[in-house]
Each structure stands twice: as C-alpha cells, then as structure tokens.
Amino acid sequence: MPSVAYEVQTEVFEGPFDLLLHLIVREQVELYEISLAAIVDAYLAELARMEQLDLEIATEFLLIAATLVELKARRMLPDDDEVDLDEDLSLWEERDLLLARLLECKTFKDAAVSLARFQARAARSVARRVGPDERYVDLAPDLLAGVTGEDLLAAYRRAVTPRPQPMIDLFHVAPIRASVVDAVAELCAELPGAGRVSFRELTASLVDRLEVVVRFLALLELFKQGLVELDQPVTFGDIRVEWIGEASRAVSVLESVDAYDG
C-alpha cells in the first residue's frame, strides 16, 4: 500500500463529520486518488490522538469509525461470490446514510460562511439605540415593565463581556493608506544587511492589519523579482525572509509596482 504522507494538521476537529469532511473533501481533492484505507487509518489515528472526549462525542466518533472500518474491510475482501448480498446491501445503506449526513453537514458549514459574511457586513454599521432623552423620561410609566431578572443578567453579561478597546489615543485615526510601493521601498532599505529575519519581526511595529497585508504583498513582489528568499518551515509558521539581491537594484523595483490603496 502506498504510504500516503498524511499529516492531519493539529486542528481541533469539532466532531466526526468535521474530521471526515476534512479528510475526504479537502485532502482528496488535493491528492485525488486517496484510498479509503488511508482515510480510515487517518480517521482512526486522529481518534486515538484525541485524549479527552466526552462520552457522547466519542460514541458518535466510534460509530462512524465502525462504519468506516467495515467499508474498508469490505473493500479489502477478495471479490468473490461468497459475499453475503444482504450484508453488502446493509453496508451500502449505512454508507449512504453516512454520505447523506456528511453532505448535510457540509451544506450547513457553507451556509455558516455565508452568515458570517452577512454579519461582517452588518457589523460595519452601528445602530442608534439611544432612547428618549431626559426630556421624556418622566412620561414613561414604568421603564422596567416586562424586564425580568434574566434580562438583567443578560444585560450584565453584555456589559462585562470584553469588547474592542477604544483606541482613540493609540491609533492614528485617519484611514490607513498603505501603498505597496512604500512598503517595497522600506523593505529595500531594511532588508539588505539584515540577514535572515522573520516576517513577524518585519511587521512587529505595525498596528493595522492592512499594513501587515501590504508588507506581505511587498515581500511577494520582492520575491517575484528574485530579491528575497522566502522560507516557511512549518505550515502556518512564521515566514523567514532573506535578502539575496543587490541593494542597487532596489530602485528599479519601485517603478514596476502598483500602488494599493487601503
């Protein structure tokens, strides 16, 4: 059996469907011809790695594992006529059920992404919730009408839930206009002679995410031009950057880069 270099990243899978979808849809799309055996093995390996599972989740994981193992076993059987057709059919049924559940789960995963998009858009506006000012306060008969202890508790929780800090003093409030051209220029000044530095170091002083993104684009630009070497030893790890060009070429780079505006 070809040993598929299978590395399930150290993600937290939120359940068996999550894991299985990840194994089949994501990985298979990349490797296409992945065998059922490999999926089952990866699934079992992941299951073994999960140290604490509450019983309810474990059961669900195990049920699915059982179906998978059965599928795998069936596939490895020599394909002769001794197979009990009833057993076979029930296995197909189980499999179809699993498939259906996976598809349903996937559907809602994608719907969730869409909800997040709605939410992100709506979050750009803040509602006015000021209520009548003091001129009208005495008119209302009972401001607490209908308010329950639970409402009060919910309000308390809202009030003490951490929220974004007001950043009036810390930020330059003007919209950030970061240009890749500027970032390239900065990097051309910083990098030669700096040796090998990490992307994190390069962006440590930046406050706004956009600035970080622009720096990243600038790095890619320099990489494209063969002026830096990029190296990311670990997936999602820090990127190491090393200047390999001559300092004099920096100027010509500047002219070829488009400006991005925030």
Add this chain to the structure above:
Amino acid sequence: MVSEPETGEPGEPESAADAHELAPGLLEESRRALEAVLMVVDEPAEPGLLAQLVELPADAVEALLVDLATEYESQRRGFQLVRVAGGWRFQSHQDCAPWVERFVLSGQSARLSAAALETLAIVAYKQPISRAQVAAIRGVNVDGVMRTLQARGYIDEVGRDDGPGLAVLFGTTREFLERLGIDDLSELPSLGDFIPGAEVVEALEQGLRPTDDLVLDDEGSAGDEAPGDSGHSVDTGTDDPGDAQE
C-alpha cells in the same frame, strides 16, 4: 462645503411619497415627526407603529422613509436610515466604520466561532428545531454552543415539540436579523445554494465506496472515477473549520 440639498420645497413630484398626494405641508410635518421619533427608538421601529403615530397609511409612511433614506445617502450623511429586522432605524453609515469602531464600544462585534456559526446556520434554516436535532446534524454535542448563542441573543426558545419528550424548540431572534442586517429570514440565501456541488459529492462518494470495482452493477455507474478529468481545480468552497471565523 457640503452641497446644499434641496430642502423640503415641493417641486419634484417623482418622489414616492408625493405619489400619495399628501399636502406638502402635511408631508413635511410627517417627515419631521418620523425623523424625531426614529431618533429615540432603541430598536427598529415597525412601519405599522410609525403609521399609527403620524396618522398616515402604512405605505405612505414606508414611501416617506424610503425617500428619507435616499436623501441621506445623496447628501452623503455619516448616518443612514435602513430597514432591518422588520423595522426602520438610524445607524452609522458603513463607510464610516473605521471611525465608529474606534469611538464606540460595540459589544456585539465580538465574532462567533466557526462552531457557533454552524450551529446558528442550522437553527436559522431549520427552525423551529430542538437541541438534539441540531446535535444530530453536527454530530457533536451542542449544548454549550446553544447556550452561548442564546445568551448572546441570537437564538431563543420558541416553543415545545409535540412529541413525547416535549423538547424545547429554538429559533432565531429579531436581534439575529438585526445583527445580520436583514429585514427577514427570506433574505437569507436559500439553503439549496449551499448543497455541495457535484465534485464534492463525488469526492465523498468515491472516498466511501465499499468496493473498488462494481459489485453491484446498478449502483454507482462505472467510469465516474476518471481521476484525470476532474483535476485539482475543484473548489470545495469551504474554509477550514479553524479559520472560518477569521
């Protein structure tokens, strides 16, 4: 300087509100009343309530509000009048988000985790739904997530199942609509839009096929495993569960 807008001067009869043939004076009075009242509502004001208040037909009020919203937009105000969660409200203009974010502490902007979002999606599309039904779809226990969503006002109990267990049923709240910036649930994309495409179905089918070759001839037609033609370019459309919340 800010462009001087056309003031309440009657003149352009193409406005929707004018179509209701209200006397210009009355129209302006109603417009002012609406602006004044909307200034003090703390949740979206239903058109019916507003109509009662200014003693105009609901559709006339609606038309006035649409006109107002357009007017603010054309005057490039920093605020906007929007219809959301079945009512009308003032809110800061989305273009001004960078400033408002830095000034106003908005508790609701805390993001939901991927798990919470998935759970929320299930409730939104399948409501009314019990906790156990949600758990069955997600394949995990959802008690904690459901509690969080309820505490944060996205979902609430909406009734009880008729079945023997009398399970509590959940649905989304008006606040959910507000936070998603939609007027009602029908504005959500249809669930059908998210049903996985053929590639994904095929990948799943393929991955979980019990037999390498076709023992059961009538099941799964042959030749669907041509690895070459469906290439790598399949877009699964999903993000990693881990980074979906970013």
Add this chain to the structure above:
Amino acid sequence: MVSEPETGEPGEPESAADAHELAPGLLEESRRALEAVLMVVDEPAEPGLLAQLVELPADAVEALLVDLATEYESQRRGFQLVRVAGGWRFQSHQDCAPWVERFVLSGQSARLSAAALETLAIVAYKQPISRAQVAAIRGVNVDGVMRTLQARGYIDEVGRDDGPGLAVLFGTTREFLERLGIDDLSELPSLGDFIPGAEVVEALEQGLRPTDDLVLDDEGSAGDEAPGDSGHSVDTGTDDPGDAQE
C-alpha cells in the same frame, strides 16, 4: 499623511469651518465621521474626543458641528444637533416633542434603553459601586444614565467609599425590587460561573483598592468572582475611563 494638499478651490469662505482652510474632501470626510459617531453614542460626545477622532483642531471641529447644526435646522430636520452638558448629541427636535411624547406614551418605548439596562444591571450585581467604577466597566460616561436611573427611583446613594476620594456608592432600591417582582437581591439569577473580562475585574479593583474586597463580599450578589485571583496585571490598553467622563 492625511493632509490633502489644499487645492486652489477657494469655495465660500463664509462658513466657519472653511475658515480653517481645510481641503473640501477632508472636510467632508470629517463631517461624515462626526455624523456617524454622534448618531450612535449614547452620551453627549465631548468636543475634545471628537477632535482627536478626526484629527482636527478642537475649534475646527466645533465649527464643523455648528455648521452641521445649522444645516439640519435649515433643512427642517426632525432632529437637531445640540450642545448639552459639555458635549454634542443628536436629539429629536423640540418642535417635534408632541410626536415623541406620543410615541413614548404609546408604551412602545416604555423600556430602559439597552445602555441604561446594562448600567442598572452592573449596579444591581456589583453594589455598592461608584459611578466611576460603573463607567470603567461600561467604558463610557454614565452620568446621564445614572441620573435617570436615580430619578426613576431604581438606584440610590447607599454610602461612601472609604478611599481618599470618598466616592458616592450606589445600590438598587426597594422600588427596583418591586418592579422586578422579587423580594430581595438574592433572587436575582445567579451569575454562576460567568467570568467577566479582565478589564472589568480590574475596574472594580481599581476603584475599591483602598477598602479592598470586603465591600463586595458582604453584599448578597451571588457568584462574585474572587477579586484576588485576577491579580495578573492586565493591561487594559486604555485605562482612561476616568478621563472619559471629565
């Protein structure tokens, strides 16, 4: 980096804001930012803070606001921008007071605003507590809200802090209990194991440092998180709730 070079456009120099020779584009952006922020803050916004927000001199901001107020007036808006209690805020226009009264009397708004309810909840669960501590938790000036709550008889002064400032401490009243339909504070739903954010714990500690945690403990509120274990010096980033209210 913001400063758009002044273009040659002289425009009409008669406006107060124009007198500050700001570029028209920048001016409009600032105007929008002010409108956006003022629309959503629930306490009058101090000109100093607004000036920081738009990075303009305070007098330029003041001039912009005066211009805006005039503009709304000339457009006969149902709302107005006014200077009250040292800050600026939107409110419904005095001419429209009858409409607003009608609305308030209709019972549709006979509820505390979300901000007021949060403030009341903090006082209820954390009493006795000073105004500054409540402000620190909510991150905004709460003077107006606290006054309203006191005027309505829901909270009252219950003593003074032993600390150097001798801050007035507030608690809920008998009336509050009656309105909620409970006999005493212990009937409020328990906070359970709910852990507030570090900055809340910090805010409470800050204010009570001289008297220490005794004050909180002999009060009935259930499930107080032990003030002791939050000793990790959390950097709240902006610990200036104090000057927010000045």
